[in-house]
Amino acid sequence: MSGEDDVVLRVRDLKKHFPVQSGLLRRQVGAVLAVDGVSFDIRRGETLGLVGESGSGKSTVGKTVLRLIDPTAGEIAVNGEDVTRAGAARMRGVRRQMQMVFQDPYASLNPRLSAKRIVAEPLENYSEVPRAEIDARVVALFQRVGLRPDQMVKYPHEFSGGQRQRLGVARALALEPGLIVADEPVSALDVSVQAQVLNLLMDLQDEMDLAYLFISHDLAVVEHISHRVAVMYLGKIVELTDRESLFANPRHPYTRALLSAAPLPEPGAKRERIILKGDIPSPINPPSGCRFHTRCPLAEERCRIEEPATRMVAEGHQVACHLETGPEV
Numbered sequence: 001m002s003g004e005d006d007v008v009l010r011v012r013d014l015k016k017h018f019p020v021q022s023g024l025l026r027r028q029v030g031a032v033l034a035v036d037g038v039s040f041d042i043r044r045g046e047t048l049g050l051v052g053e054s055g056s057g058k059s060t061v062g063k064t065v066l067r068l069i070d071p072t073a074g075e076i077a078v079n080g081e082d083v084t085r086a087g088a089a090r091m092r093g094v095r096r097q098m099q100m101v102f103q104d105p106y107a108s109l110n111p112r113l114s115a116k117r118i119v120a121e122p123l124e125n126y127s128e129v130p131r132a133e134i135d136a137r138v139v140a141l142f143q144r145v146g147l148r149p150d151q152m153v154k155y156p157h158e159f160s161g162g163q164r165q166r167l168g169v170a171r172a173l174a175l176e177p178g179l180i181v182a183d184e185p186v187s188a189l190d191v192s193v194q195a196q197v198l199n200l201l202m203d204l205q206d207e208m209d210l211a212y213l214f215i216s217h218d219l220a221v222v223e224h225i226s227h228r229v230a231v232m233y234l235g236k237i238v239e240l241t242d243r244e245s246l247f248a249n250p251r252h253p254y255t256r257a258l259l260s261a262a263p264l265p266e267p268g269a270k271r272e273r274i275i276l277k278g279d280i281p282s283p284i285n286p287p288s289g290c291r292f293h294t295r296c297p298l299a300e301e302r303c304r305i306e307e308p309a310t311r312m313v314a315e316g317h318q319v320a321c322h323l324e325t326g327p328e329v
Contacts, residue, residue, distance in 0.1 A: 006043040007080070008179045008211040009065060009098075014038045014074035016057075016064050020284060033283045034060040036235035038074075044178065045205065047212040049226030049243070051219060051258070055280050056232040058215045062181040065213065066100055067091055079178065096126060099172035103184035105164035109156040115142075115167055116152035122174040141170040146200060162193035169200065173208075181213045186221060198225050219262040223247055228316075231255045234291040235283055237310075241317035251319045253296050290322065298323060 015038075017031040035057045042048045050058045063069045065076055067083060076084045083094050102108035109118055119138045123129055129137050139149045145166040156164055165185060172180055182201065186194040202225060204210060216222050222229055223243060230240040231254065239252040250256045257274040276295045281287055287294050293303040302322050311326040313319050318329050 006045075007041050008044050008078065009042040009213065010075070010077040010080075011041070011061075011065060012039045012075040014061065014064060014076065015072045016060050016069065017072045030284050033235050033286055035064060035071075036283075036286075038232075038235075038237050040230055040237065040240060042179065042211045042213060044211055045209045046228065047205065047214050047226045049222035049229040050213060050215045050232060051217060051222050051229060052232035053280055054217065055234075055283065057235040057283070058232050059183055061232070062100070062183050062213060062215050066095075066098055066181055068100075096175045097177050098179040098181065099175065099177045101165070101168050101172050101180060101182040101185045104188050105161060105168045106156060108168055109164060109171075111156050113155070114152065115147075115154050115156070115159070118156070118167060119152075119170045119174055122171060126175060128175060137174075141173060144173065144204070145170045146196075160193075161189050162197060165189060165197050166200065169197075169204070173204070176208070177210075179211045179213070181215070183215045184217070185214075187216065187218065194221065201225065219258060231258065234280060234286055236291060236320065237318075238292065238320045239318065241314075245314065245317050251313055251317065251324055252292075252321050253298050253323075254292050290320075 014035055016035040017033050019028045020030040020032060021027060022029045038061055040048060050061060052058050064071050067086070071084060074084065075082060078094055078097055081094065083091065086094060116138055119141050120134050123134050123137060138152060142149050142152060147163065147166055147170065156167070159167060186197050189197060198221065201212065205212060214222065214225055226243050228240065228242050229246045230237045231252065232238070233254050239246065239250065239255045246255065247259065250259055257276050260272060260274040274297065278295050281291070281294055289305045290303040290308050293299040296303065300322070308320045308322045310318050310320045310329045311324055312329055313324045313326040
Protein backbone atom coordinates (compact mmCIF):
# COMPACT_ATOMS: atom_id res chain seq x y z
CA MET A 1 0.00 0.00 0.00
CA SER A 2 2.43 2.62 -1.16
CA GLY A 3 2.74 5.09 -3.98
CA GLU A 4 0.62 7.94 -5.24
CA ASP A 5 -1.36 5.68 -7.58
CA ASP A 6 -2.73 3.75 -4.60
CA VAL A 7 -4.33 6.80 -2.95
CA VAL A 8 -8.12 6.42 -3.22
CA LEU A 9 -9.04 9.43 -1.05
CA ARG A 10 -6.91 12.51 -0.44
CA VAL A 11 -8.15 15.22 1.94
CA ARG A 12 -6.26 18.45 2.52
CA ASP A 13 -7.12 21.16 5.09
CA LEU A 14 -10.81 20.21 5.03
CA LYS A 15 -13.15 22.60 6.81
CA LYS A 16 -16.89 22.53 7.44
CA HIS A 17 -18.37 25.49 9.32
CA PHE A 18 -22.11 25.58 9.93
CA PRO A 19 -23.51 29.13 10.21
CA VAL A 20 -25.26 30.17 13.41
CA GLN A 21 -28.11 32.59 12.69
CA SER A 22 -30.10 34.80 15.02
CA GLY A 23 -32.79 37.45 14.99
CA LEU A 24 -35.76 38.14 12.77
CA LEU A 25 -33.57 38.65 9.69
CA ARG A 26 -31.61 35.46 10.41
CA ARG A 27 -28.25 37.20 10.34
CA GLN A 28 -25.19 35.05 10.83
CA VAL A 29 -23.76 35.69 14.28
CA GLY A 30 -21.18 32.91 14.35
CA ALA A 31 -20.32 29.46 13.07
CA VAL A 32 -20.01 25.90 14.38
CA LEU A 33 -16.46 24.88 13.48
CA ALA A 34 -17.38 21.21 13.10
CA VAL A 35 -14.33 20.35 10.98
CA ASP A 36 -11.50 22.85 11.00
CA GLY A 37 -8.48 21.83 8.94
CA VAL A 38 -8.30 18.05 8.55
CA SER A 39 -5.83 16.29 6.23
CA PHE A 40 -5.28 12.58 5.51
CA ASP A 41 -4.89 9.98 2.74
CA ILE A 42 -6.46 6.54 2.41
CA ARG A 43 -4.87 3.99 0.09
CA ARG A 44 -6.40 1.06 -1.74
CA GLY A 45 -6.94 -1.87 0.60
CA GLU A 46 -6.41 0.28 3.70
CA THR A 47 -8.66 1.12 6.64
CA LEU A 48 -8.23 4.48 8.35
CA GLY A 49 -9.98 4.55 11.70
CA LEU A 50 -11.30 7.96 12.78
CA VAL A 51 -11.95 8.20 16.53
CA GLY A 52 -12.92 10.85 19.04
CA GLU A 53 -15.59 11.90 21.50
CA SER A 54 -19.11 12.83 20.45
CA GLY A 55 -18.95 16.32 18.97
CA SER A 56 -15.37 15.96 17.72
CA GLY A 57 -16.51 16.24 14.08
CA LYS A 58 -15.70 12.74 12.87
CA SER A 59 -19.14 12.02 11.32
CA THR A 60 -19.10 15.42 9.63
CA VAL A 61 -15.77 14.48 8.03
CA GLY A 62 -17.37 11.34 6.57
CA LYS A 63 -20.37 13.17 5.17
CA THR A 64 -18.21 15.96 3.77
CA VAL A 65 -15.72 13.73 1.93
CA LEU A 66 -18.70 12.01 0.29
CA ARG A 67 -20.10 15.47 -0.56
CA LEU A 68 -23.35 14.67 1.21
CA ILE A 69 -22.70 18.11 2.68
CA ASP A 70 -20.56 20.72 0.94
CA PRO A 71 -17.20 21.69 2.46
CA THR A 72 -16.50 25.25 3.55
CA ALA A 73 -12.86 25.04 2.42
CA GLY A 74 -10.14 22.53 1.63
CA GLU A 75 -9.60 19.89 -1.03
CA ILE A 76 -11.13 16.44 -1.59
CA ALA A 77 -9.73 14.17 -4.30
CA VAL A 78 -11.11 10.73 -5.19
CA ASN A 79 -8.78 8.55 -7.26
CA GLY A 80 -6.82 11.67 -8.15
CA GLU A 81 -9.89 13.65 -9.27
CA ASP A 82 -10.60 16.88 -7.39
CA VAL A 83 -14.29 16.79 -6.41
CA THR A 84 -14.26 19.63 -3.87
CA ARG A 85 -16.51 21.89 -5.96
CA ALA A 86 -17.95 19.30 -8.35
CA GLY A 87 -21.58 19.86 -9.36
CA ALA A 88 -24.41 17.34 -9.09
CA ALA A 89 -23.91 15.89 -12.58
CA ARG A 90 -20.21 15.27 -12.04
CA MET A 91 -20.75 13.92 -8.53
CA ARG A 92 -23.24 11.38 -9.85
CA GLY A 93 -20.39 9.65 -11.67
CA VAL A 94 -17.98 10.01 -8.75
CA ARG A 95 -20.45 8.48 -6.29
CA ARG A 96 -20.18 5.17 -8.09
CA GLN A 97 -16.67 5.05 -6.65
CA MET A 98 -17.62 5.78 -3.02
CA GLN A 99 -20.49 4.61 -0.85
CA MET A 100 -21.56 4.81 2.79
CA VAL A 101 -22.62 2.31 5.45
CA PHE A 102 -24.70 4.12 8.06
CA GLN A 103 -24.87 3.75 11.83
CA ASP A 104 -28.50 2.71 12.11
CA PRO A 105 -29.25 -0.05 9.61
CA TYR A 106 -32.99 0.28 10.14
CA ALA A 107 -33.23 4.05 9.64
CA SER A 108 -31.05 3.92 6.52
CA LEU A 109 -33.21 1.34 4.70
CA ASN A 110 -36.50 2.20 3.02
CA PRO A 111 -39.17 0.24 4.96
CA ARG A 112 -41.47 0.20 1.89
CA LEU A 113 -38.98 -1.63 -0.31
CA SER A 114 -38.19 -5.33 -0.22
CA ALA A 115 -34.61 -6.39 0.44
CA LYS A 116 -34.24 -7.26 -3.23
CA ARG A 117 -35.35 -3.77 -4.34
CA ILE A 118 -33.07 -2.08 -1.80
CA VAL A 119 -29.97 -3.82 -3.17
CA ALA A 120 -31.10 -3.55 -6.81
CA GLU A 121 -31.87 0.19 -6.61
CA PRO A 122 -28.27 1.41 -7.23
CA LEU A 123 -27.95 -0.95 -10.20
CA GLU A 124 -31.21 0.34 -11.68
CA ASN A 125 -30.36 4.02 -11.05
CA TYR A 126 -27.00 3.74 -12.76
CA SER A 127 -28.06 1.20 -15.42
CA GLU A 128 -25.02 -0.73 -14.28
CA VAL A 129 -26.21 -4.08 -15.59
CA PRO A 130 -28.96 -5.11 -18.05
CA ARG A 131 -32.35 -5.51 -16.36
CA ALA A 132 -32.40 -9.21 -17.19
CA GLU A 133 -29.21 -9.69 -15.16
CA ILE A 134 -30.13 -7.62 -12.09
CA ASP A 135 -31.72 -10.53 -10.22
CA ALA A 136 -28.60 -12.65 -10.60
CA ARG A 137 -26.41 -9.75 -9.46
CA VAL A 138 -28.58 -9.22 -6.36
CA VAL A 139 -28.42 -12.92 -5.51
CA ALA A 140 -24.62 -12.78 -5.75
CA LEU A 141 -24.51 -9.71 -3.47
CA PHE A 142 -26.76 -11.41 -0.90
CA GLN A 143 -24.50 -14.43 -0.83
CA ARG A 144 -21.38 -12.28 -0.63
CA VAL A 145 -22.56 -10.63 2.61
CA GLY A 146 -23.88 -13.83 4.19
CA LEU A 147 -27.60 -13.50 3.43
CA ARG A 148 -29.73 -16.18 1.78
CA PRO A 149 -31.35 -15.54 -1.64
CA ASP A 150 -34.75 -16.61 -0.27
CA GLN A 151 -34.58 -13.57 2.07
CA MET A 152 -34.81 -11.16 -0.86
CA VAL A 153 -38.63 -11.02 -0.58
CA LYS A 154 -38.48 -9.82 3.03
CA TYR A 155 -38.75 -6.22 4.23
CA PRO A 156 -36.29 -4.49 6.58
CA HIS A 157 -38.44 -4.99 9.70
CA GLU A 158 -38.27 -8.76 9.16
CA PHE A 159 -34.50 -8.85 9.56
CA SER A 160 -32.40 -8.78 12.73
CA GLY A 161 -30.08 -5.83 13.38
CA GLY A 162 -27.03 -7.69 12.11
CA GLN A 163 -28.87 -8.86 8.99
CA ARG A 164 -30.06 -5.32 8.28
CA GLN A 165 -26.48 -4.07 8.46
CA ARG A 166 -25.44 -6.85 6.06
CA LEU A 167 -28.19 -5.61 3.77
CA GLY A 168 -26.77 -2.09 3.99
CA VAL A 169 -23.32 -3.45 3.12
CA ALA A 170 -24.74 -5.32 0.11
CA ARG A 171 -26.36 -2.09 -1.12
CA ALA A 172 -23.05 -0.23 -0.69
CA LEU A 173 -21.22 -2.91 -2.69
CA ALA A 174 -23.69 -2.99 -5.58
CA LEU A 175 -21.74 -0.52 -7.76
CA GLU A 176 -18.36 -1.99 -6.79
CA PRO A 177 -16.94 1.20 -5.22
CA GLY A 178 -13.30 1.64 -4.26
CA LEU A 179 -14.06 3.58 -1.06
CA ILE A 180 -16.61 2.94 1.68
CA VAL A 181 -17.24 5.39 4.53
CA ALA A 182 -18.52 3.38 7.50
CA ASP A 183 -20.03 5.69 10.13
CA GLU A 184 -20.31 3.79 13.44
CA PRO A 185 -21.51 0.70 11.50
CA VAL A 186 -21.59 -1.65 14.49
CA SER A 187 -22.44 0.65 17.42
CA ALA A 188 -26.18 -0.16 17.18
CA LEU A 189 -25.55 -3.93 17.21
CA ASP A 190 -25.17 -6.44 20.03
CA VAL A 191 -21.56 -7.19 20.93
CA SER A 192 -21.94 -10.78 19.70
CA VAL A 193 -23.03 -9.52 16.28
CA GLN A 194 -20.44 -6.74 16.05
CA ALA A 195 -17.57 -9.18 15.47
CA GLN A 196 -19.48 -10.90 12.66
CA VAL A 197 -20.06 -7.63 10.79
CA LEU A 198 -16.47 -6.45 11.37
CA ASN A 199 -15.08 -9.74 10.07
CA LEU A 200 -17.38 -9.47 7.05
CA LEU A 201 -16.03 -5.99 6.28
CA MET A 202 -12.46 -7.23 6.60
CA ASP A 203 -13.11 -10.23 4.35
CA LEU A 204 -14.72 -7.98 1.73
CA GLN A 205 -11.73 -5.64 1.91
CA ASP A 206 -9.33 -8.51 1.22
CA GLU A 207 -11.52 -9.81 -1.58
CA MET A 208 -12.23 -6.48 -3.33
CA ASP A 209 -9.22 -4.36 -2.25
CA LEU A 210 -11.58 -1.80 -0.68
CA ALA A 211 -10.52 1.36 1.14
CA TYR A 212 -12.43 2.17 4.33
CA LEU A 213 -12.86 5.36 6.32
CA PHE A 214 -14.07 3.72 9.54
CA ILE A 215 -15.64 6.18 11.99
CA SER A 216 -16.12 5.02 15.57
CA HIS A 217 -15.87 6.00 19.22
CA ASP A 218 -15.06 2.41 20.23
CA LEU A 219 -11.29 1.97 20.48
CA ALA A 220 -11.50 -1.83 20.65
CA VAL A 221 -13.40 -1.92 17.36
CA VAL A 222 -10.96 0.51 15.75
CA GLU A 223 -7.97 -1.53 16.93
CA HIS A 224 -9.52 -4.66 15.43
CA ILE A 225 -10.21 -3.34 11.95
CA SER A 226 -7.89 -0.37 11.24
CA HIS A 227 -4.46 -0.20 9.62
CA ARG A 228 -3.95 3.44 10.64
CA VAL A 229 -5.84 5.58 13.18
CA ALA A 230 -6.57 9.32 13.27
CA VAL A 231 -7.67 10.83 16.59
CA MET A 232 -9.96 13.87 16.39
CA TYR A 233 -10.63 16.52 18.99
CA LEU A 234 -12.90 19.50 18.45
CA GLY A 235 -12.67 19.54 14.67
CA LYS A 236 -8.96 18.76 14.33
CA ILE A 237 -6.81 15.64 14.00
CA VAL A 238 -4.42 15.63 16.97
CA GLU A 239 -2.65 12.34 16.21
CA LEU A 240 -2.37 10.06 13.18
CA THR A 241 -0.26 6.93 12.89
CA ASP A 242 -0.41 3.18 12.34
CA ARG A 243 -2.51 1.07 14.68
CA GLU A 244 0.41 -0.59 16.48
CA SER A 245 2.19 2.69 17.23
CA LEU A 246 -0.96 4.41 18.46
CA PHE A 247 -1.98 1.71 20.91
CA ALA A 248 1.56 0.90 22.07
CA ASN A 249 2.97 4.42 22.25
CA PRO A 250 0.36 7.22 22.07
CA ARG A 251 2.09 10.61 21.94
CA HIS A 252 -0.75 13.12 22.36
CA PRO A 253 -2.20 13.67 25.88
CA TYR A 254 -5.75 13.34 24.53
CA THR A 255 -4.98 9.99 22.89
CA ARG A 256 -3.45 8.75 26.15
CA ALA A 257 -6.59 9.76 28.03
CA LEU A 258 -8.82 7.95 25.53
CA LEU A 259 -6.75 4.78 25.71
CA SER A 260 -6.66 4.87 29.52
CA ALA A 261 -10.45 4.53 29.56
CA ALA A 262 -10.49 1.51 27.21
CA PRO A 263 -10.69 -1.93 28.88
CA LEU A 264 -7.86 -4.41 28.34
CA PRO A 265 -8.67 -7.91 27.01
CA GLU A 266 -6.61 -9.71 29.69
CA PRO A 267 -8.63 -10.64 32.82
CA GLY A 268 -7.73 -8.38 35.73
CA ALA A 269 -5.47 -6.13 33.65
CA LYS A 270 -5.89 -2.41 34.24
CA ARG A 271 -4.57 0.81 32.80
CA GLU A 272 -3.75 3.87 34.83
CA ARG A 273 -6.78 6.07 34.31
CA ILE A 274 -6.30 9.65 33.13
CA ILE A 275 -9.37 11.63 34.17
CA LEU A 276 -10.04 14.67 32.00
CA LYS A 277 -11.66 17.60 33.75
CA GLY A 278 -14.70 19.31 32.26
CA ASP A 279 -16.57 18.73 29.03
CA ILE A 280 -15.46 19.14 25.44
CA PRO A 281 -15.68 22.91 24.64
CA SER A 282 -18.24 24.29 22.22
CA PRO A 283 -17.18 24.23 18.55
CA ILE A 284 -18.91 27.61 18.20
CA ASN A 285 -16.27 29.23 20.39
CA PRO A 286 -13.27 26.87 20.61
CA PRO A 287 -10.40 27.73 22.98
CA SER A 288 -7.45 29.75 21.69
CA GLY A 289 -4.11 28.06 21.13
CA CYS A 290 -4.30 24.29 21.50
CA ARG A 291 -7.97 23.34 21.66
CA PHE A 292 -7.22 20.64 24.21
CA HIS A 293 -5.45 22.91 26.68
CA THR A 294 -8.58 23.50 28.82
CA ARG A 295 -8.61 19.79 29.75
CA CYS A 296 -4.97 18.80 29.29
CA PRO A 297 -3.08 17.82 32.48
CA LEU A 298 0.22 18.85 30.84
CA ALA A 299 -0.84 22.27 29.46
CA GLU A 300 1.66 25.11 29.60
CA GLU A 301 1.28 28.85 28.96
CA ARG A 302 2.34 28.38 25.33
CA CYS A 303 -0.54 25.91 24.82
CA ARG A 304 -3.07 28.59 25.75
CA ILE A 305 -1.74 31.09 23.21
CA GLU A 306 -0.20 29.29 20.24
CA GLU A 307 -1.89 26.62 18.13
CA PRO A 308 0.46 23.63 17.80
CA ALA A 309 1.69 22.62 14.36
CA THR A 310 1.33 19.01 13.24
CA ARG A 311 4.77 17.41 13.55
CA MET A 312 6.26 14.14 12.35
CA VAL A 313 7.60 12.64 15.60
CA ALA A 314 8.46 9.25 14.06
CA GLU A 315 8.11 7.65 10.66
CA GLY A 316 4.43 7.92 9.71
CA HIS A 317 3.51 9.27 13.16
CA GLN A 318 1.96 12.77 13.21
CA VAL A 319 1.13 14.65 16.40
CA ALA A 320 -0.20 18.18 16.98
CA CYS A 321 1.28 19.02 20.38
CA HIS A 322 3.81 21.56 21.63
CA LEU A 323 5.40 18.93 23.85
CA GLU A 324 6.43 16.79 20.87
CA THR A 325 9.34 17.79 18.67
CA GLY A 326 9.96 17.00 15.03
CA PRO A 327 9.66 18.52 11.55
CA GLU A 328 6.38 20.16 10.65
CA VAL A 329 4.13 18.23 8.29
